[in-house]
Amino acid sequence: MSSILLKSAKILDTESSHHLQTKDILVENGEITKIEDSIESADKIINRENLHVSNGFFDSSVSFGEPGFEERETLANGVTTARRSGFTSFLLNPNLNPVTDTNSAVKFLQQQIDTQLINIKPLGALTKSFDGKNLAELYDMKMAGAVGFYDFKKPIADANLFKIALQYVKSFDGLLFSFPQDKSIAGKAQVNEDEFTTYIGLKGIPNLAEELQIARDLYILEYTGGKLHIPNVSTKASVQLIKKAKAKGLNLTCSVALPHLFFTSNKLETFDSKYKILPPLRTKEDSKALTKAVKDRIIDMVTCDHEPMDEEHKELEFENASYGSIGLESAFSVMNTLFGIEKASELLSKPKTNFGLKTSKIEVNQRADLSLFDPNSEYIFQKQHLISKSKNSMFIGESLKGKVFGSIYNDSFYEN
Template sequence: MSSLLLKSAKIVDSESPFHLQTKDILIEEGTITQIEDNIDYEGKCVDLPNLHVSNGFFDSSVSFGEPGFEERETLANGVKTARHSGFTSFLLNPKLNPITDSHSAVKFLQQQINTQLIDIKPLGALTKGFDGQHLAELYDMQMGGAVGFYDFKSPVVDSNLFKIALQYVKSFDGLIFSYPQDKPIAANAQVNEDEFTTYIGLKGMPNLAEELQIARDLYILEYTGGRLHIPNISTQGAVKLIETAKAKGLNVSCSVAIAHLYFNSEKLEDFDSKYKILPPLRTLKDQDALLLAVKEGIIDMVTCDHEPMDVEHKDLEFENASYGSIGLESSFSVLNQLFGVEKAAELLTKTKRTFRLSTSKIDTEERADLSLFEPHSEYIFNTQHIHSKSKNSMFLGETLKGMVYGSIYNNSIYEN
């Protein structure tokens, strides 16, 4: 794609001088060269109904399967899925085989990723093989391109190890991720502990398991200093703990999975394993608190928490099924339905700064890193909307609002 005209596109970018204006946008050699009311142009043109455009979508928690779990998802198809879903960059979780816990593992991933098509930033493991006992090659991994350190959905049980990790990464401004779950209290529970799940006979995980771990992490962060990210919070109490920590000036950020904003534990009535995720779906009271915290900015970001699972691990009785749901394809539609187009675009584009990643705005002489969508149509989400190799989406059968047309990045366009 040497040049391209976006015709009558409504710009959704609060940092752009053209925010909420409908303009023609000319892109040449990957750079926005003109933004005008009308541009005469005879080359390739994208002229779509109710076209809206924002900066390229970003997500802080995406899992694929390659290397090691290619039956779930490959890198090549995962990249195509992300681009078709409007995403031009994301953080890639280290739960692979082998686990991304060394400089060589980070470099291997970077060599496998076609950086001409998408900007993927790998996360490195915090401990070797997720063993929870020995710190991985944190400095070497950051020098190799890792933007943070995370034992994906495995809590750091050893408080002293967590303290040492925070102290160590301060010397090179590293970022620690800490999954919020007290493992002994959570035990083998698979759903939230509440009146409804008790009634249907499922072993419950109390909010205490999440909140106790967060309280410990924040207490240690206050002692050590440094940078901490808490992914996938899911309870009202977690929101209050993080709000208090931010008021103290601690350098902490957090995310919430889109599923926890849209669903609650009552979805488990039919024991459908597609709703089995970590953390588990919580109560309506927790759901409302999370929605409010996103609107008020207490929660820094949302994540689709894209985690493909093959049918052999997911299409089982609830107790035996694996955790996880894909989410790239449904992210924009769900957020647009919950918050409206402006807030949805903000949530999907403005959080790169937390991870010290470069950003752009929609203006002339800026690189064309864009997502294309329309926010008004309603549709029932089904397998035809899924590009992922795995089909384990929680949103199958849901009526959603707004469709992604595709994305533009590094002089290439993906269109649905």
């Protein structure tokens, strides 16, 4: 029998009768068997200063590189990165090579995932090879385990195709993701269109490009019914569109990426490619509106939008560099810095139920699915804190609050 004992852990779980209490927690063979004021012995004892524990962290947008882009990230190292960063479950984007767009591709990926000590659910592509023209094997991928369908950060330009896809997936309770950008408006611009980016001479993407796509998608969703998730919402007006759609009772969720809450386009002053992401960093006004929408629960979830990119594609002049930033290692600290520990732990654990992932309370006889951390530790986030194979983090050099000690999932423990 393997056992893990957490000593003097403050519990953060609003569904638990022990919420905000400091207790000893015993995990045996992947199950919580005791929660008491004092427990004496176990095979492994974790006794950390200011130890806090919550439900295992979850993220709705994580990219790795295997298969096809192993130079960016492998599955094994990606899982280690996630687990040591407190994550016990997440959705894996289909932007691999080959693209995850068939039943066999999902099955292959799931077989590789099942060898890891983590709960990963794959997303399938919405169209074949992300071509935006031909629907992929949606039903077959759903049967193989895909929890949703998403052409990763590639908008669906064809409105009729999007309508047909929403109608089709209703028959098997499928979930569509739609990236909010109208390419005909965005053109080849790579940053936000605002006073600052105009001043430094960069051609910008107007907010209209996002808002027009969202408005179109919401009109179609109202017409067809079905389920829709809008990832990476990034403008003030987008929030208002989503708020009105939810008031109508549409089956709709959305997310915002942490960089859009923490940074603004002013960071582009040095033309540093680590700040090149999609959607682009927006204005302070947008960032404030997004943060308020998270607090008001108009935005359902916050994602670290973890997107590894190798130096060959990232360490280039700004206009030639690839989009993307990694975020798993810094996610808890950034969220804790922005929202405080109770809201951060809620945002990091509760959204998994939106995608049909099981959650367990911090109670006796429940499966162990736990994240361990100190919410008060302050530090400067540095390259040395990165576990990912790729190092393209825009949070390097930022003052953050809160450090993760590790995670327990079933009977496995990953420790920092």
